Amino acid sequence: KKNVTNFINGAAILSVAGIIVKILGAIFRIPLTNIIGSEGMGIYQLAYPMYSFLLVISSAGFPVAISRLVARAVNTGDYRLANRTFCLSKVLMFALGFAAMAILAIFSGLIAQKQGNADSKYVLLAIAPAILFVSVLSAYRGYFQGMQNMIPTAVSQIIEQFIKLIAGLGFALYFVRFGKLWGAVGAVAGVMLSELVALIYIVILYNGKKKEILSDIHSMQIQTARISSKQIIKDVVMIALPVAIGSAILPLVSMIDQLIVINGLKDIIADIDGLPFNVQSIIKYAEKNNVIIDSAMSMTQIASEFPVIYEKFVTSLATSLYGIMSGTCSPITALPLIFSTSLAISIVPAVSQAHAKRNAADVRRKSSTSLRLTTLITFPCAIGLCVLAEPIIKILYSNYSEWEMLIAIKCLRVMSMTVLALPIIHAATAILQGLGKQNIPVINLALGAVLIKIPLTYFLTKIPSLNIIGAAIGTIAIFVFAAILDVASVKYFTGFRLEIMQTFVKPLISSLIMGAVALVTYIMLNKALGHIIISMGAAIIAGVIIYFAMALITHSIKKKDLEFIPKGELIAAKLSRFLD
DSSP: OOHHHHHHHHHHHHHHHHHHHHHHHHHHHHHHHEEEEEEEHHHHHHHHHHHHHHHHHTTTTTHHHHHHHHHHHTTTTTHHHHHHHHHHHHHHHHHHHHHHHHHHHHHHHHHHHTTTTTHHHHHHHHHHHHHHHHHHHHHHHHHHHHHHHHHHHHHHHHHHHHHIIIIIIHHHHHHGGGOOOHHHHHHHHHHHHHHHHHHHHHHHHHHHEEEEEEHHTTOOOSSOOOHHHHHHHHHHHHHHHHHHHTTTTHHHHHHHHHHHHHHHHHHHHOOTTSSSSHHHHHHHHHHHTTOOOOSSSOHHHHHHHOHHHHHHHHHHHHHHHIIIIIIIIHHHHHTTTHHHHHHHHHHHHHHHHHHHTTHHHHHHHHHHHHOOOOHHHHHHHHHHHHHHHHHHHHHHHSSOOOOHHHHHHHHHHHHTHHHHHHHHHHHHHHHHTTOOHHHHHHHHHHIIIIIIIOOOOOOOOOOHTTHHHHHHHHHHHHHHHHHHHHHHHHHHOOOOOOOOOIIIIHHHHHHHHHHHHHHHHHHHHHHHHHHHHHHHHHHHHHHHHHHHHHHHHTTTTOGGGGSSSHHHHHHHTTTTTTTT
């Protein structure tokens, strides 16, 4: 009973920390974009997929593996084996982290060239030490989790995000005076510092508990297991490897995306409407680089006589477009995903419990309810972001030039559609995890990357009328593809009846009506008042009221759905006459 209580409390602590981390992470990028601009954000984003990929290889799965082995040893009373497992794992994680850091540092120049922007080598160098810090940090987190103490992991995660928010923005604000590149480097340095501070915190915490650890070892009443160091390391790697492979898919796709997007955009930059691709703009750009260009020259002559500055100018515009998609629009579309992530956290234990009791009917009911609740919550968010994209961009990114705003608005309208599909993936993945089928969503996502995402991005990005929107469409396509396969997998393994009308059609119709009301409200009030914030606020309030009314009218919400929501029974009692 005590173990079950510890598990539930630990899961709750990690869940709350995870939500806080996601909120802080999403908030961080909005002011950062205003500080370093779309080009700086594009450079900043170029560091992340490679960093994430090497980070996954060096640390993903290892906290889980270490915690499982430590917990297994502790449950038998073998505290010496638990401590040995941690100490060996720490050495292993240091070695892997150091190797990954060295690889990124040594090949930073080559990677930057392949990405299409040679300047990104500086952000890659700045982020490299963070891989070592996180790798060692993961060993400590795994140990504490194995000891059923989730607080160090939760607190260290919050420390990471808080330091990143303060130091990242502070460094960016200071160094941007030397150029957008150095503003991006400053932001990345803040990320690196955040990982170091989190590591220092957890090391101090561990050292403070050393007496207690040694006391447990000395008071052992059993003979410690005779397991070789080689076998312990092998066990850690074998448990961690499948998780690492699954976690590496999205960073790997993002890396390939980078190679395609910026290089593809550079080839068509002269044909993209709305960009400041003209003689006046390149002359201003050249002056910042201490190069004087005669205003009587044409773009063709400039490209011929000043190939270096021309290439940098083209790269700058392509990087800005990439920054608008990945650094401007992605954080906005990530905010609604906090709801689906939070819901997914509650789905896993609910389905796991029903599955463990072999209650197939309960598994089917909870699976159906989970998907329906997900679409009820996230569909209106997607439509809301789409119809209110203009005021959202204008309010959050007021420093943008006119052309940057126009592209960002168009891009957000398209990328808002990811909020229709990605939450369904979260819900279906949670259900499959509860059923012990955690590898299936990984396989589905990998198939989507190979068959859908990479080919679509490659061809669509090269169409001048689409340009960066082509990459956004590729992202939507992979999520839609994976969502369909995930839901089909849930249906196959649970046998639940997929209520298309109740799960998808009714929430979508309610959301579209809500979107129309919100858009009309915004346009009319903005025309009458000329105040964008008040107009958008009123539009959101009107949209929420209309959506809630439509959800009740269409009977989209059911009493049994509310059991997944905190205090759901109280809400159900208040609305009992409207609910089935």
